[in-house]
Amino acid sequence: MSAQATDVTPAPSTRGALRRKLPGSLAWHIGSLAILAVILYPVIWVIGGSFKKSEDIVGSLDLFPGDPIISNYTSLADGIADISVSTFFFNSLFLAVGSVIGILVSCSLTAYAFAKIRFAGRNLLFTLMIGTLLLPYHVLLIPQYVLFRNMGMINTYTPLLLGKYLATEAFFVFLMVQFMRNLPRELDEAARLDGCGHFRIYWSIVLPLCRPALITSAIFTFINSWNDFMGPLIYLNEPGKYTVSLGLKMFVDQEGLANYGGMIAMSLVALLPVLAFFLAFQRYLIDGMATSGLKG
Amino acid sequence: MGSAVTHAPATEDLTRDSEPRHGPVKTPRPAALKRRRRRDNLAGYLFMSPWIAGFLLLTAGPMVASLYFAFTDYDLFDSPRWIGLDNFSEMFGDPRWRHSVQVTLWYVVVGTPIKLIAALGVALLLAQKRRGQAFYRAAFYAPSLIGASVSVAIVWKAIFSDDAAVDRTQQFFGIGAGGWTGDPDLIIYSLVALTVWQFGAPMVIFLAGLKQVPRELYEAANVDGASRLRQFWNITLPMISPVLFFNVLLETIHSFQIFSSAYIVGGGAGGNACGPADGSMVYTCYLYVQGFENSRMGLASAMAWMLLVAVALVTAVLFWSQKRWVHYEEGGR
Numbered sequence: 001m002s003a004q005a006t007d008v009t010p011a012p013s014t015r016g017a018l019r020r021k022l023p024g025s026l027a028w029h030i031g032s033l034a035i036l037a038v039i040l041y042p043v044i045w046v047i048g049g050s051f052k053k054s055e056d057i058v059g060s061l062d063l064f065p066g067d068p069i070i071s072n073y074t075s076l077a078d079g080i081a082d083i084s085v086s087t088f089f090f091n092s093l094f095l096a097v098g099s100v101i102g103i104l105v106s107c108s109l110t111a112y113a114f115a116k117i118r119f120a121g122r123n124l125l126f127t128l129m130i131g132t133l134l135l136p137y138h139v140l141l142i143p144q145y146v147l148f149r150n151m152g153m154i155n156t157y158t159p160l161l162l163g164k165y166l167a168t169e170a171f172f173v174f175l176m177v178q179f180m181r182n183l184p185r186e187l188d189e190a191a192r193l194d195g196c197g198h199f200r201i202y203w204s205i206v207l208p209l210c211r212p213a214l215i216t217s218a219i220f221t222f223i224n225s226w227n228d229f230m231g232p233l234i235y236l237n238e239p240g241k242y243t244v245s246l247g248l249k250m251f252v253d254q255e256g257l258a259n260y261g262g263m264i265a266m267s268l269v270a271l272l273p274v275l276a277f278f279l280a281f282q283r284y285l286i287d288g289m290a291t292s293g294l295k296g
Numbered sequence: 297m298g299s300a301v302t303h304a305p306a307t308e309d310l311t312r313d314s315e316p317r318h319g320p321v322k323t324p325r326p327a328a329l330k331r332r333r334r335r336d337n338l339a340g341y342l343f344m345s346p347w348i349a350g351f352l353l354l355t356a357g358p359m360v361a362s363l364y365f366a367f368t369d370y371d372l373f374d375s376p377r378w379i380g381l382d383n384f385s386e387m388f389g390d391p392r393w394r395h396s397v398q399v400t401l402w403y404v405v406v407g408t409p410i411k412l413i414a415a416l417g418v419a420l421l422l423a424q425k426r427r428g429q430a431f432y433r434a435a436f437y438a439p440s441l442i443g444a445s446v447s448v449a450i451v452w453k454a455i456f457s458d459d460a461a462v463d464r465t466q467q468f469f470g471i472g473a474g475g476w477t478g479d480p481d482l483i484i485y486s487l488v489a490l491t492v493w494q495f496g497a498p499m500v501i502f503l504a505g506l507k508q509v510p511r512e513l514y515e516a517a518n519v520d521g522a523s524r525l526r527q528f529w530n531i532t533l534p535m536i537s538p539v540l541f542f543n544v545l546l547e548t549i550h551s552f553q554i555f556s557s558a559y560i561v562g563g564g565a566g567g568n569a570c571g572p573a574d575g576s577m578v579y580t581c582y583l584y585v586q587g588f589e590n591s592r593m594g595l596a597s598a599m600a601w602m603l604l605v606a607v608a609l610v611t612a613v614l615f616w617s618q619k620r621w622v623h624y625e626e627g628g629r
Contacts, residue, residue, distance in 0.1 A: 025426060028421065028424060028426055029426070029428070031421055032421065032422075032428070032432045035418060035421075035432075035436065036432065036435055036436075038493075039435060039436055039438070039439060039493070039496075040435070041461075042448065042451050042452070042455060042493070045451065045454075045455060045461070046447075046451045049454075057454065058454055058457055058458075058459065058460045059459050059460070105346075106346040106347065106350075109343045109344075109346060109347075110343065110344055110346065110347040112343055113339075113340045113341075113343035113344045114344075117336050117339055117340040117343065118333075118336055118340075119336050119337045119339070119340025119341065120337055120340075122340065125344065125347075125348075128351065129347070129351075132351070132355055134549060134607070134611060135355070135604070136549070136552065136553050136600070136603050136604055136607050137553065138553060138580055138583060138600045138603055139358075139359060139362055139600045139601065139603070139604045140354065140355065140358045140359065140362070141583075141587070141600065142362060142365065142587055142593050142596050142597050142600060143357070143358035143359070143361035143362040143365065143597070144354060144358050145588075146361065146365075146372070146593065147353075147357075147358065147361075149372065162354070163350060163354050165346065165350075166346050166347065166349050166350025166351075166353070166354060167346050167347040167350050168347075168350040168351070168354050168355065173347070197339075198339040198343070199339075202343070223441055226445075227442070227444045227445040227446075229444075229445075229446055229555075229556040229559075229560075230555055230556060230584075234588060245445065245446045248446045248447065248450070249446055249560065252450060252560070263450065264450070264451075264454070267446075267447035267448075267450045267451060268447065270445065270446070270447045271442055271445060271447045271448075274441055274442055274445070275438075275442070278438055278441055282434045282437070282438075285437070285441070286433065286434065286437055286500050289437070289497060289500045289501060290500050290501060290503065290504035
């Protein structure tokens with residue numbers, strides 16, 4: 001472990017150094033590809049499996065079938081327990097879009113107050129907000145359920161959406177606060193001297209500049225809402241109102257063994273919106289993740 | 297709830313002001329200043345009002361209610377009846393509760409370190425500037441987004457069942473032990489594998505931390521002839537320790553709250569069990585069974601508070617240990 005220093009020194013100029021660097025590069029790519037294979041295996045497995053006959057899916061080691069079939073997908077047209085698959089998708093989409101709107105509005109308003117307004121009690125409220133980040137959701141699960149039940153809101157989407165409109169997702173508030181603090185102060189200071197009120201500054205100056213943070217929050221909210229299982233499991237009890245997650249779970253319980261191929265196909269279809277979002281916006285997602293771990 | 301999003305550090309405070317202490321204009325007269333301060337207070341609370349309503353209605357209020365329920369017998373239909381500490385004594389005397397604690401602790405203690413070591417290892421690999429780095433980073437991150445979904449749990453259950461890919465691989469090496477998901481002792485490791493598979497989220501945070509380590513430190517160490525291992529131990533690790541702390545805290549807290557994947561891989565709590573012989577009956581699964589399947593809302597609230605206490609203790613210990621191993625740069629970053 002003494003000759004490796006050449007790896008770190010910048011710009012190796014001699015041929016010898018270059019030759020010594022090549023094996024390192026090769027090892028790097030082999031290592032990365034090996035990890036990639038492990039990461040992708042389940043995804044490729046489910047794609048291949050969705051074109052196999054039910055009885056071949058688990059036992060067979062071939063990733064892709066010799067004679068691909070599409071009946072797994074066509075069987076989805078029959079729906080699950082007499083409910084069309086598109087119903088679940090529509091329900092999930094409604095909840096996801098509703099959540100995104102709520103988060104964007106409520107969290108950006110709260111973040112603006114924390115980042116741009118000096119008011120009495122701000123530090124205390126900020127500490128409380130950060131505290132809710134670490135609070136296990138399960139402590140609130142039962143009392144919230146009792147609350148919504150007493151208000152007659154079981155089997156409606158209100159319990160799943162209300163929190164989003166009341167900025168209870170502290171992570172997004174925090175993300176936006178961080179972003180807004182880093183905006184140049186001169187802008188809103190100048191606007192104030194010109195007589196702009198806070199709402200004008202929020203709407204015309206801060207929000208447009210916060211677009212990256214808003215996009216990151218919107219995508220994360222959509223994906224979290226789409227994946228959410230526990231919320232719908234507790235609050236929805238009428239199959240017609242089920243989300244994709246619940247529909248899938250119902251599929252497993254009712255037809256899982258009889259129509260294994262259909263279940264695998266449905267699993268893949270349920271993932272598609274998330275994968276599409278990822279492919280389209282991966283830069284925003286990864287940058288958003290990275291900044292959340294670093295202060296400022 | 298095992299979401300793709302990890303949360304932000306709690307060590308933040310609001311000491312930085314968003315407005316300059318002495319403005320560009322001449323100091324306003326006291327009356328104007330007072331008026332402006334009053335206006336700012338009003339605006340502040342107006343902007344905050346959704347959050348304040350949400351905090352009172354959906355966080356603070358429910359927490360108080362939950363604490364009260366914890367000392368009552370409550371089945372949703374009759375009003376809660378005060379029973380003192382009975383829920384807690386029932387809980388501690390219940391072998392299934394102790395089993396769920398054991399399963400969860402094992403999951404946290406085994407899964408979190410493996411996941412974080414994988415995340416750090418791969419981050420170190422990807423920190424080298426090579427072609428394709430951005431592609432790998434994105435690809436490795438993807439599982440963190442879909443890992444919490446029902447779909448992936450279904451796929452996981454299939455891959456780890458009898459005669460499926462994992463079992464066949466083991467048979468090939470002569471250590472076939474049947475599918476993991478059908479085995480009460482092994483099913484928890486399929487969940488560990490599922491969380492390790494999602495190492496991408498902490499990896500991205502590690503990568504961002506690694507990027508901030510000044511190159512000069514390594515150059516100086518090279519001049520001094522320090523080995524790679526020494527450089528990692530004496531430069532990299534201390535420099536990224538705040539990020540490491542953040543990841544340890546968040547991943548540990550998240551692991552305690554695993555639900556959906558255990559519920560689905562374990563076959564759901566239908567019939568009141570989770571996994572073969574309760575093999576994947578993690579804490580929140582049992583909480584769900586007691587609260588929503590057995591309608592024991594009081595008992596489930598007591599369980600939830602025990603979880604809160606456990607998480608708070610872990611958080612406190614981590615924050616306390618912080619000054620021994622986490623190095624913050626002077627002046628903060």
